[in-house]
Amino acid sequence: MYTSVLTDRRSFIKRMALLSAMTAAATMFPGILFAEEQERGLPKNGNLDWKKAPCRFCGVGCGVLVGIENGKAVAVKGDPKSEVNKGLCCVKGYHSVIAMYGKDRLTKPLIKKNGKYVETSMKEALDLIASKMKETIKDYGKDAVSIYGSGQWTIPDGYVASKLFKGCIGTNNVEANARLCMASAVTGFMTSFGMDEPMGCYEDIDYADVFVLWGNNMAEMHPVLFSRMLDQRSKRNIKIIDLATRTTRTSKASDRSIIFEPQTDLAIANAICYEIIKNGWVNKSFVEKHCNFSKGLTNIGYGLEDKFKFKDKPEKITFEEYKKFLEDYTPEKVSKLSGVSVRDIKYMASYYGDPNKKVMSLWCMGVNQHTRGTWMNNLVYNIHLLTGKISEPGNSPFSLTGQPSACGTVREVGTLTHKLPKGVVMNKKHREIAAKIWDVPVENISPKPTYHTVEMFRALDRGDIKFMWIQVTNPMVTMPKLKRYRDAAKKEGRFIVVSDIYPTPTTDIADVILPSAMWIEREGMYGNSERRTQYFEQMVEPPGESMSDTWQLIEVAKRMGYEKQFYYKEETHIEEIYNEYIQFHKGKKHGMAPLEVLKEESGAIWPYVDGKSTQWRFNSKYDPATTKEGFDFYGKPDGRAVIWQRPYEPAAEVPDSDYPYWLNTGRVIEHWHTGSMTRRIPVLHKAMPYAYVELNPEDAKRMRIKTGDKVKLTTRRGEIIMPASVNERGIPAPMQVFVPFFDENMLINDITLDSFCPISKEPDYKKCAVKVEKV
Amino acid sequence: MPIKSYLAHPHKDKKDELFKALSSIEQCEVIPAENKDLLILITDTQNNFEEDTLKEKLETITSLKLLAMVSGFNTPKNT
């Protein structure tokens, strides 16, 4: 009996899977036909109730449809109506619902008593958090409490966190893990254009002729966008160039794989600009009308010491001065430094320089997690500005994000120490706007930024911060030079609250653990890489006493005496918060779509003006915020973007005779960041069960290391032993190794370096020196 | 194990070859488009081992250019 039910159900599900695929195919290939008998008898929806949501995982922000049956999420399919993924879905996305049902899901609050975690009620846990915060503020001042959030925070989570800490308590101790992945993108945008986030959108993929991937393994990290690119290649004559330090699945699928020596991307970008000028490929009228040239300070340091401070001093220069500066970056000179052939440098420059080719540059962690991350962002923009290939379909420098709402929550809501939902804390007008919307005295909002992420954990170590609330992130896996910060969190006199859905190395350091509601167990919004805000409703009940991060913060705020500001009603709080939040962004430059639109459509791209998304900013053909014909980079007072003179400078730590290899860290397609969710999805865990160290086959041969052999990695911070991987998924260049960071049992960040870009304060996880030995 | 659906893109002029290769695998159901170079592939496996073996088999098919996933269904066995 059971078998027959199962058989029926399996065949029913198979028909449903077929239906999804046919719908996706129809979106991608209008007019596509399948044999009639195949389409006959396809189930409509059976008992499944399909509801739309943005995917829980990466910054691509695919639209998915989640199938709900008897109060449980049981299926996921790509939403064919979504302009992001057109019905496609990647391996993480379509297994995402399984992550909600892991056996060790946290369902009850836990309080540490005498070194042991004891179950308690939500009321008692929230009471304790509020009283600890009040006590800490009374004893040590408001800058002794802090919150560390996430690019996986929903928009309402980040908004109420910022309102509570910056507006009510009056401390700028608000940071989020997006500092570790996107901060250089932000400072790159701010310095080049005066406004954050890409000018283009994913539709650029449908128009570009050439794609240059700057240190970006899109096949694994942005798989659906990479599928869209490959799909274009099957229809049109396009070229994909993979410029990277390691051979990956992306390199293998590209038309050209170009490997460069770590950190020399700075020089390569300058060499491309040199070639563009030398060959007369500069779009002169564009540059004359729309660009300024500037330089900043050089030899700017690496942030290795506590309380490191840096402020750039921009200075205007002329085109001639810039041209002279580039003479140090001839392809011949740069070839020697970077290991990239003169021919390959000229090859890339020729595509950027060809007026008949539309070029899209894409990048993510390789460029951002870089001690000169801001400079690297500037340099890619330089190429597009010199050639005028920007802000129009297919001509697009595109900074991709890693997390589902790094843009929506961290960058737009502004959950970083210096930020407000509109503008920065240093600006009086911006503080006044925030104070008015938040209904707090303007003096409450401090005009001084406090700590960026690395410095916030250093302050915890020093004892300047006594209380930290960590939500939706796992810093005890992701912080560079991790051991220092793990020891810091365990010191006497620190109080740590962690909100999460599973036990992690971060809940291990907590005094209070709050069980959170995950994704569609609550209502919320995310904002993806292309400025698209997407809404999801609550579809299932959270387990046990789990509560959304938004509501946890509201409950604590009320207990701290901020009932007036946290007036929201439980049934309608997400709507109330969103409506309050979008007041910050009113106007043509950043207007957000009303909630009804987000509920109806698969997201909307801001600026949302007169009922329409703006796909390409700064171009008067598409962007109603422009005030003149052609291009208007209105983030800058004079409407001109900046071409920056930024030199090559070496990495903070380079290989030497004691530590002769480069260590690079990163991600794999199967796992979402630290693996706390995806390692609980059996099929993904099985596909990628533990971390490993990838070696170059020649190096491995010399050291007689085979796949599976134990290898010891030693840096100046410590050592770790892990299995080798030779000639498997990725192949590092000679004298380089790569380690993924998803495995909490092999914490590679114990030995990484906490150097960062002095402008963005984003750490460089891609480069430090390491010794490699067979055990 | 989840039942999965994919869009399978063949290499140029290899649609028939791909159709044959995929159809010969027990766990695969293949539906070719009538008028475009595209096939729909539905896979159905009973356990992790079978799933891995299938994955390996798919990787060896030379006429297959790209598999793009569309959906995954969590069947009762896996819940």
Ligand code: SF4
């Ligand atoms: S590409 Fe990213 S957003 Fe899309 S399904 Fe995969 S993990 Fe989700």
